[in-house]
Every structure is written in C-alpha cells, then in structure tokens.
Amino acid sequence: MSSVHAQKEGPIKLKLASFFPGTHPAETELVQGWAEAIEKATDGRVIITSYPGETLLKAADIYNGVVDGVADIGLSSFSYNSGRFPEIEAFEQPGIVYKNSKSASKTAWEGIQELDPECVQDTKLLMVIATGPGDLFTRKPVNKLEDLVGMQIRATGLTADTLALTGAVPVGMPQSDAYESLSKGIVNGNLAPIEVLKTWKHAEVTKHLTRTPFLYNNLFYITMNIDKWNAMPEDIKNIITEVSLEYQEKVGIGLWDRQNQAALKWAIEEEGIEIVELSEEETQRWIQKVMPMQEKYIEKNGEAGIRALETAMRLAEKYNDEY
Template identity: 40%
Template sequence: MKKLLLTVLAAAICMCAMPLTAGAKSIKLTYSNFFPPTHIQSKLAQQWGDEVGKRTEGRVSVSYFPGGTLTKAKQCYDGVVEGISDIGMSALAYSRGRFPTMAAVDLPLGYKSGTAATKVANAVYKKFQPKELDDVEVMFFHAHGPGLLFTAKKPVKTLEDLKGLKLRGTGNSAQLLKALGAAPVAMSMPDTYQALRKGVVSGGVYPMETNKGWKMGEVVKFCTLDYPVGYTTTFFVTMNKDKWNSISTQDQKIITELNKEFAAKHGQAWDDSDKAGREFLTKKGGQFIELSEAEGKRWKEKAAPMMDNYIKKADKKKLNGKEILDFTVATLNGVQ
C-alpha cells in the first residue's frame, strides 16, 4: 500500500511540474499585407510571423496573407480595427488626413535612406504617442528610402517639364507633386503598374526599389534624381487591440522585443532593395536624370510651403505642428 501511495504521489508531482502552456489553447493570428509574396517586405512579414511562433513556443501562431488577399491596401488599417485581420501592414498615406502626427515623417525632408526614415518614424511615434493610432496596438513602423520621380515617356529635367503631368502620388507625395506643378492621382501601388501601362498616368513618385519589387521598371523609362525633395512613406504594422490583450504579458514582451529587431530589418531591406531596383531599371534601358544644383534648389523652394501647411493643419487639429516637425527634422539630421 505504501508503495502504491508513493507511486500515485510521484505521478501527481510530475503532472504539476508540467508546463501550464501544454494544455493551454494557442492564440492564432491572421496577418494581412498588400505586398506580393515575392517582395522582400512581404518575405520579412512572413519571417516575423514565423518568429513569433518560434519565440513563444507555439503559444502564439500567425497565418500570413500577402498580396491583399485578406484586405486591400486602403482597407488594411480598418480591417485590423474591425478584426477582419488580426495584424496588418500597409501605408499610412493610403488614409490621407487620418494620421496627422505621423504625416510629418512623410514630408519631403531630403531623406537619403530607408534605415534613417525607419528610425525617424518610430522615434516620432514613441515621442508623441499619437491618439490617431489608439484604436490599434502598434507593433512598429518602417519607411522607404528617398521617393523619386519616374516617367514612362517624357523625361523631366526642370519644373517646367512637370507642369500638368498626371502622376501617381499618395498622401504627402501627392501634395509634393501638386506643389511642383504636376497633377497628382491617388492610387495604391498594386494599381499603378496597369495605370502606367495603359497611359492613365504618365508616371509617379516612389522609391527606387519599386522598379523591381513591383516591376515598375517594365513600364517606366526615366528617373529624375530629385534628392533635394526626397520624401518617404511610412508603413505601419498594427494588431487588433482585443487580440493583443488576449496575449499573455510574457508573450507580449517577446513580441515587443521582436518588433524592434524587425523594424530595423525592414528599414535595411528598403536600402538593399533600392540598389536592386536601380540595377533592374538600368537593365531595362532606363535613363537617370540628375538635377543641376540650381534646379534642385528651385524644387526645394517649391516644396517649402508644405512645411508651413503641415504646421497649420496640425494646429487646427489641436496638435503642436511646429514641435512635431522640429522633432522630426532634428531626428533625421541626427541619424543621417
């Protein structure tokens, strides 16, 4: 009898020592992204999801849906809020006017790299904690290298060449085109290829990487290297608040640390992709046009009122526009 009791006691102790997670129900998340599966930003999103599963030892798993198969680019943010997807990646610029604090990051401040732009975006969010993003749980932001001008048939060497051209632009990049004298046409990147091919637009502004990542190098011929007004586009990775709150504090900490790693990876990937995008366009016979110093100064002067307009619009929304812009510029100057 004594031997039997010892055996039962030992079994009970073993059962108590088993990890609590063994019988716990794992949390399954869906991740929506408009980037196609072959794009490096899409591959990194897949890697992030896989890493969440590994580091949480299966307590949290992620099913990934690239190419806008779950929600389209413009619907992605609301899709996360409403729970259509648990996680989403898209561009803040697709919801123009909705994110006034973060819009400062996308201004044509003369960005030189995606690494720098990514650092700026996350710093601005951390500093101001904008209420405009309170309806989701922010994972991190990343941002591309300098947005440049590309055209299909007409080379652009001066401001006069831009006048009246219909060019794809969203958010602040659309405002930049208007300031420079062009006619901006808002559309998501997945729609831009066909719009260029059919002549709906004459070109667009976007980072160099897009020539390969979205195959734009097949439908454009000229690139104007307008670095003096180099802008960026901020991309968000957010999670549904209820889903985030359903994750244990332990696993939230794991994911938060992972987010820091992947923000940097996404930023570096933009820079690596820019190099590949230039090579792709070159192989397709693309031509690159450098602005003279005097012409570059003219472009910068035309874009300057955008900074004042940003401050005025932010102030109307009871934000301190000057403080936000000054911090953004100072941060950029400090990282590049």
C-alpha cells in the first residue's frame, strides 16, 4: 500500500498498553515523547494512544495481549512472564553486576540483537531498556544475610527465585500492589531499583535500604503486534525503527539512572531512609548464596543458556567500562 493511499484512508491508530502509572517518567518522558516524535516524523500518519496504569491490560498480560492484538503495542517487564523468555533471563541473572541502567540497557539490547532469540519472534521488538542495579528496601534493617531469613519480600520472576536462596520468602506481585502490601505489613520489603522509593512512594512505607546491586536487574520491552507491523508501509516501518532507536538511546537507557539519583536524594532528605552498605566480606557471602541460580539456568537451558549467559557477561564488562 502506498503512503498516499494510507493517508487517504486516514492515520494508523495504535493502542499502547503499559503498567506504569501515568505520572511515571517511563510514561511522561519515554512513551509520550516517543509517540509524539513518531506522529511528527510520519506527518500524522501514525497516532499512538497510551493506556498507562494497567487500564488496558494488567502487567503480566501485556505481552500476550500484544500477541493477540488486544493492544497494538505493549510496555512491560519480561519478568512478569517468568520462564517464557529463557535467553532474556540471562541478562537478569544474579552475580552479574551492572554499574548503572545505561550499561544494563546497552548490554540487553545488543545482546538480544546478537542472540536473536525465538522467544520474541512473535512480536516486533522496538526497544529494550533495563533498570540496572536494584536494592533491598525493608521495614526493618538488613545488615547481614541472617537478617533476611524468613522476611517476606515482594519480588517477581527471576528475583523471586534469587531471594529464596538467601533465606527470604519471596512474594510475587506487580509493583502496583507493593505499596499497599508494605503499608499493611503483608510483605516486609521490596527488591527493586531505587526509583520506586519516590515514583511508587515506597519510602513512605520502608525506612531501610540495603545496597544489593548483585541481586537485581530488570528488563522492559516496547513491542508491537507482528501482524500490525507487517501490514505497515515500508517507509512507516523505517521511521518507527529510527525513532525507536533514537528514543531508546536518548531517553530510555538512562531513564533509571536519572530517577534513581533523584529518588535517593529525596528519600534521604524527605523521608529519612537509612542506607546500609554491605562490607566486601558480607557481599561475597550473599553472592555465594545466589550463584547457584546461574548453574540452574545453564542446566535448564543447555548450550543456548551458556551462550546467552556468556553474551551477557561479555557485554556487561564492555559497557561497565564505557559507562
């Protein structure tokens, strides 16, 4: 179909489902900026309407919702569908330390392009960004491994299995349910990037932060229904690809770094949150506890798992040096 014909038929209107609140920078800075840039670059031939805050699809339903055409585009976390994306789980394995979200995001995107895994071929992947290191926010202080034993911690996907090895009791729930659960004492903590202290208001219900960059990395995707993508004119595909790469680089890869810095300052100054820095000796105790996750991953995924894990480690080293 020619671009002129497409214009005569009216603009291509796309629905985007996201679990992030409408006030979250992932919505206000990334999604809205990206959607506006695509509309402008296509001269109004593509109009994207975002449905944030799980108003169209719940977090765990977004990927399948895109596959099934309930949404044309989806923004969510791979970790909400544990086991569905085996190669991608390599980039979230504990024991791999990412210096920041830029390093983690560049590692993830380049690694996924290199591996080209079958698990994401049923949609058109437009962006992958990562949080980088995450930390433990708790109602009671966690100064050593023993303090975590028996503590109920909100976690999803791979991080839930990781936490279980430390002696904690992982409780699966989306980030959107964590505030209420923390405030009511249903869970005693959360393992997440620092930004949740402010953007999800968790500093109001947790008063202690233990730095654990070796425990956590979370990958998010923006992906499109494959039939919708294939039906688009080539010039529009090229524009969407170009704008997506631009926004991934300009906004996406550093999104959590910017949020984390602002949130930590705010949480300390406004909410009085206390920071616990583990000693090197204590850090190694924690790492030794969770390293079986990598062994389990290789056992489950064989040669493909080895390749994915080696790719993640190699690129993490490269981009930690760069960023």
